[in-house]
Amino acid sequence: MWGLVVASLLPFVGAALLPFLSKSRGDNCGWIASGFIVASFAAVAISTPAVLHQPGAIAFEWVPSLGLQFSIAADGLSLAFAFLITGVGSIVFTFAAAYLGPEENRRRFFCYLLIFAGAMLGVVFAANLISMFVFWELTSVSSFLLIGFWHERDASRGGALKALVITAGGGLAMLVGFILIGSIVGSYEIADIMAAREQIAAHRWATAAAMLIMLGAITKSAQFPFHSWLPSAMEAPTPVSAYLHAATMVKAGLYLVARMGPVLSLIPIWTPTLTVLGIVTMTWGSFLALRQTDLKALLAFSTISQLGLIMAMFAQNTASAATAGVFHMLNHGLFKGALFLMVGVIEHEAHTRDLTKLASLRSNMPRLFAVLVLASLSMAGIPPMGGFISKELFLEEVLQMPWPLTVIAVLGACLTVGYCLVLAIGLGLTHQDEAERKHAHDAPTALLWGPAVLVFGALLLGLVPTFLAGGLIESAAAAAIGGHVPHPHLTMFHLSPTLIVSVAAISAGAAVFRFGWMRRTPDAPKLVADRVYEAWLTGLEHNAQRLTASYMSGLLWRYVTIIVCVGIISMSALAVFVGFDASAPWGARPAQTFEYVVALIPIAAAIGAVVAPTRLAAILALGASGFSLALLFSLVGAPDLALTQIMVETVSVALFLSAFVHLPAYRKLKPRKFQPLYAAVSIAFGVGVTALLHHARGQRVGGTIADYFVENSVEKAGGHNIVNVILVDFRGLDTLGEISVLGIAALTCYALIKLRPERKRP
Amino acid sequence: MNLSSVESLAYSLPELILVFATVGILMLDLLITRKRILGELALCACGGAALASALLAGAEQGYLFNQMVALDGFAIFFKLFLSLSAFAAVYMSLGSRELDNEHPGEYYTLLLAAATGTFYMASATNLLMAYLALEFVSLTSYVLTGFIRASRRGSEAALKYLIYGGVASGAMVYGMSLIFGLAGSLDYATIGERLLVPSEANGPILFIAVLLVLAGFGYKISMVPFHMWSPDVYQGAPLPVTAYLSVGSKAAGFAMMIRFFYVALSHAGAGGVWATIEGLEWPNLIVLGSIITMTLGNLAALRQDNVKRLLAYSSIAHAGYILMGFVVLSDAGLRAMLFYIATYYLMNLGAFTVLMMVLNNSDREDMEAFRGLAWRGGALPAAAMAVFMFSLAGVPPFAGFIGKFYLFAAVIDKEMWMLAIVAALNSVVSLYYYARIVRTMYLDQPLKSDPVMTTDWHSGAFAGVLAVGTIVFGVYWRPLIDLADKSLVFFRG
Structure with a gap:
């Protein structure tokens, strides 16, 4: 078993040491990398008899709180894949060492290739779904870099991105499937999952889990309808293609299906779906292969076809x-x-x-x-x-x-x-x-x-x-x-x-060969799957851009309108589904005519602020609205509130006026006209808030705070004027705070006045 | 324990350090001419605050300042995290060329003041205190956003931020007043107790009140539909400020939101499962928010060519992911949130650091500034950026994957299929645009006109440390998850 640990670690060690071991121009790094992979092969070969005799596992503690172990397990299945990875790997590495000329950045290439090999070994030796997933995605990332290695070619960049998005995306679906299985079993160890296979198959999540894991496998193994990334990936340097098609990456999907087969084939959907997909992929892939003129493309489609066959098996x-x-x-x-x-x-x-x-x-x-x-x-x-x-x-x-x-x-x-x-x-x-x-x-x-x-x-x-x-x-x-x-x-x-x-x-x-092969189209037509991928991508990009542009206008008033609309929608949803209580009385005493008149002033002033032709008029109208509110407060018996309101209003009008001096001139870019939409939004919001307030009356759980002041005013503070006592005693600190705020505001006013732009002297 | 204002000072060392440094920098600014010392002082203050926060870990838990703020595991976790965020922001400011020749005294004063505010956001247990802290952070952020006076974009962003923030916090304080009217108290624990017993108060008004309060939180964490300020502000603000807003201020918003919703509007049951108070199904509301937030954020980032703006949209999307842990009403979900916030610190700040290095070098922040970065002297920044991008996309073996794993696990455990599926699809979409940056750095050829990337060692070292952290916590995250586990303590009297 330890031989296999060594075998899986060797590529990573090699990748880490390669920059230090190789000569400055990287002449020898291909051979060094080959040495590491051959050593890894030897380690696999030496361990084989013992493992075939008795499959084994080694576990290290990883995250105990999650019940996670970093464990390695080996049996015939892992070994068969490991033989391919290291065996074909040895050939590919030595081939690449002779094949790549000094003009390539060979050090980087072999670094990626070693990581790729190590990640694949990690996938097949992982005894735990989470660590398997980690290595699984690592193969996606390292192949992304390898496929894009000849990055001066446009096609290779597109191919790299496509491979990454499809395989890593499928991987994510697989992760969700793994988490489902993990939640059912309560463990991510493959051995535990094997033991609990009946429990999994009987669970109501079983079908979902199987479908999600299948999605991971068929994207990785380029099965129909996700096969289009593999031909695009052929832009990679040839040794990479060889390695990717023969021993790694696409074989990971097969490994997953084989490894999880005993568990997932108990779920009815697993075998029929995969069989049909595999057979269809096999035939469709071989049909497409026959139509290629590019040798590499022909081989790529043949890989898709052969993988379909193995998948079905x-x-x-x-x-x-x-x-x-x-x-x-x-x-x-x-x-x-x-x-x-x-x-x-x-x-x-x-x-x-x-x-x-x-x-x-x-x-x-x-x-x-x-x-x-x-x-x-x-x-x-x-x-x-x-x-x-x-x-x-x-x-x-x-x-x-x-x-x-x-x-x-x-x-x-x-x-x-x-x-x-x-x-x-x-x-x-x-x-x-x-x-x-x-x-x-x-x-x-x-x-x-x-x-x-x-x-x-x-x-x-x-x-x-x-x-x-x-x-x-x-x-x-x-x-x-x-x-x-x-x-x-x-x-x-x-x-x-x-x-x-x-x-x-x-x-x-x-x-077929005799009568068919000459009819190959010189420019192979674009794959349907490719077209779907591209249409999907451009459609997504296009619609995303349109959607974003539609609401991210950069215009603040539109943003605020959206927020207000959300408020209105939620209030009306509540009104419809829950209903507002309209039976509550409107007030403790009927309002007097005079109060109605006073209440109309802020309304008129607010309308005035909206339609005001100049900035000054708008500010003054706003001020009028505030001051008349203060009047209303004092009429209904809240003199302290009225006083505060007057203070705040005075300062804010003064601030407004002195700050607006500094703003550029008020220009009308286009004639203002009545906009029914915004009027409707404003009115709806006002009505909503009013209904809300009316409904809110009489729904409190705790008592009002007024009783506390009435009871304690004389006893604790020794004052009979309750408002005074509240201001200077119970809320003395608040009053101090208010005074300081007003003071700071006044200072700001002063600074603004001082800062007035200097008039040019004649 | 329930301490009075004076007694509480003994447990407020982190805040005291920050406050004294804030005032000290303001004073020193008048005295000295070597202004760099001010930044270094601010850096020390943040480091000191982090240390002091860590030292609080063993202290007795309880209420401080007459039940206005709590000292508990949750608060200490965020104090530590927030001082580290401020530390990063100050560190980045010291290396940013954008902020040269601005007024460092005022800048660091404001930054530290904002940091102090975030501390109280995370620990407030009283609506009034929470509101004041939030407003304090907002006010300083407005100024910081428009700090570079010559930048028109910055000024516009600051004004938008101000007005937007005004609307949001206006709605919030209105909602708070409704809650006060219904429950008769501003204290979270008391509100929770009074609303626990089903009564007339647990009706639509409470729901509206919570919605209004949510406007304030949503604005701070940039949750849809309160997110619209963030792209403009992130793009307009100086880069270290953007980084701080996207990590520090956002995390404080989450802390405040968690405490309010879990302490005042839910109650803990057995086995780490929480339940909402009767008649207020707020998780449904936030599931919707989470789904829309991550989707809109990712879709908007898809075609973005300005990397700073792209990161702004990605930050919106990540707020959506983090909310996944919020809605499941379990300790597992909260733990996932804390863990994700911590990993988000590493990868997002890292991305911003690399962006700053590129910006310092070429005065550009669009995708083209990253073209072939790895092949023109920027091997380290490019490698670090690749790590951050893959981590943000949630690809193993980086910390972002582990964070996402915990979030997914929590959501799936609650059988919230819709949310899990949307989140998985979103991750694929996000992978596309994150990988696009990696592709630009590694697979595109630099043009002759692209400048050679020069890296100053301190920014490089910072990016390197963050990248190593991202990798280490992606492989061995046990210390972090244990910390998050221990921090799930809410003191409620």
Whole structure:
């Protein structure tokens, strides 16, 4: 187990040390980074026998209050993925060390690549959903930086952002699903979750959790309808593409489905949905692959297609399907890694990767062509490659499915053979241009041995699968279904109905290639999913901007209107749903005519302030409104309030007047006219507040404070004039405060008067 | 304990330090010519206040100043946090070129005064005290916003802020007077007791009164529909002031809001679950506010090219996220809020620090000023900014993710699906515009005309410390969550 801890830490350690270990120009950093990943591979390999014998786990305390541990667990499933990550990783790293020239910033590149590898190892060894999620998102972030590595290309920047938004967004949905599971079980440890699977399946959140986690998996693994980010991500440097497609990133989704399969397949929605999505993705992806002229795009769509196949297998959660899934996953890692690296070589040597422009590889790059053919045969599922066995296993499963799915899947298999033949035969047969022939030369061995090793691996998987990986596959499949798996019989030679289907598919594929591949559109049409993504994005941006512009006008009076409207809406909502109590009496005593007249003055003054033609008139009208309110206060028996009001009003009018001297001239930009909307808003607000106040009367719980003053005025303060006692005694400090406020205001007035702009002397 | 005004002074060391420093700076300004000392003094005062707040942690809890403010775990948490915010604001001001040649004496006086006000916002247990503290902070903020007199944008922002604030706090004080009329008390605990027994008072009027009070809180934390001042003000104010408004003043608003709603309008039940008082379903109201706030904030940020304004909108969105913890009525939610506020400090202040470095260097604050930042001498600021952006987006392994995790967990535990889904979608949208900044810094090529980024060591060090904090708390957040846990103590007599 500790070997695996070392294996997962090595890439991170490498990334941290790389800047210090490498030479100033970064010449050697590719080899140093390769050293770290090879060491990691060795650590995985050494730990394998022990782990296969007895899966283990190590836990460190992380956040005990949340019951969180930082735990690492390993079984066959993690190991199968770890082998891919470190094994294909070793090849990719060494390839990249030779492939990237000194003009690239290699130190940065290998730093990102190591973090990427480490994050992937973290995902597969995490024994806890939260730490798995952390590493999961770390792969998204590091791939964002890797995909955008050739940042002078516009497409690569767009691709990087798209990949990040889709995968990290799906990751968030997955996080919500994880939290749901965590809330049901009360733990985020995968072992606890496995133990509580019946409880989860019976819970009413189960379907939601399954859907959310599925969303995480299918976005990460580029399944339909979220497949569009993967072809955009091909702008990355070729070794990154190879690594991303063959061993990392997209495989994380598969890992999640396999890992959570035993739990989530108990939920009815899981298996059917994922199966349909996987099969549809497989066929749709292979159809799109056939229409590409860019070699890398062709491979990208083929990855989507192959991932769909594996996804559908893992979704079944049966022993045979899981075996097929694990086996094909390993196979795919080997041949897809080789194919991408070889496309890198072709691009490096021929300076194009356009199928229609490439000269015949058979004569120009014979060694590379031989390896390429073997890899393509494996992808097509033709003996003696490992791909043949995995396709047989796949067809066996598919034949048991409902017939529409079977038809779609077999069609997908035919198309797959078709595009593989494009690679294997099409590239060998293209026209021959003498001029080109002189330029082209075969791939250097330094670049070729990596793909060759991978393809040799794929060949061995076909010839001696059980010897090579039987134990690993058995253990991995067992983990993926959470039960026992019979020892797999992986063999090239057998007679069964699948063989007939297989032969038929190969012949049909050959026909597709023979009659179909020339009809490829030179400029591949834009993906529907791409268009949807872009339309969605521009629509969102556009509408967001319109929405924001509509209310963020920068005009203060509009802002205030919005607030007032919110007030009106909430008051009317209350009036409708709860109802105001209108039966309460309006006052303790009927108002007298004189009081009505006095009450009209502030109203008139307020209207005056609104329609006043000059600033001065508005200020004076406002003042009149305030002073008449003071009059009203004194009439209804609140002389202290009236006094305060007069003071405040005097000072504020004075402040207004002296401050407005400094403002620029009052200009009318356009003629003012009556605006019914604002009148209505004002009136509605006034009516609302009045109704509110009326309703509020008589709803208090505590007694009024007046009683306290009446009772204690003589006893505690020795005064008979209660208002006086309140002002100088009970609220003495308040009065002091008021006096200081008035004093400060007066000082301000004085300062403003002093500051009056100096008149120019004649 | 319930101490009188004079006795309370012994427990008011942080505030005393700030008040003495405020007055001291004002006096010193008249005496000395090397004005930088004033800023350094203010820095020491904030540090001292932080230390003094930390020392209060062991003190007996109780009421100070005749039941006007409380001394409890919650208040101490925010005192510590708010003094650190003021510290950051002063530190940034010292390194900001925008504020050179302005009047440092008055500036630091106002800043420290605002900080003192925020302390009382966080600890007030009386409506009157809360209102005074809020108004005190607002008044100083208005001046700070328009502090650079030559800046027209700043002056406009200050005036807008003033009038908007006037409307909001007018509504608030009106609501408070209604609550006083209904409950007959200004004291939170008493209000809570009197309204606990269902009566006629727990009707629509109380709801309206709470809504009006919410206008004041909402304005301070920039919650929709009271948020409209913030983009203009954030953009117009000097950058350190913006940073302070978005972290310090906002956190104080949250503290005040939590205390009012939880102490006066709810009561604690068993197992860390709270219940509202009868007839006042305020969480529903705020769920709506939270959803609209985060959505509008994020949508507005989507196409924003001015990074300062973008951060203003993002700050609105984050207010929406933080409110997620507010509505679940549980200790878990409150803890998530405190935790998020603390992580928000790291990542948002960090983003503002990097923005200030860019602004100092190029006098620009739009997206183009970040173009290819990493490739023209700004490797450290660019790396730090990337950390802050990913953390703000809630991507692991950064502190922002952990904060969001706790918020989501609290919301999902209460089965508030709508809120959880909207928040998740919002996070995706926000990732888009945060990643756009990272893309601009790393993946865009600098033009020949873009200046070489030079970094002064103290801003760089500050950004570095914040970035390291963001990473460390993203991986090992136990001390912070334990602190938040311990701080969930409200003294209610």
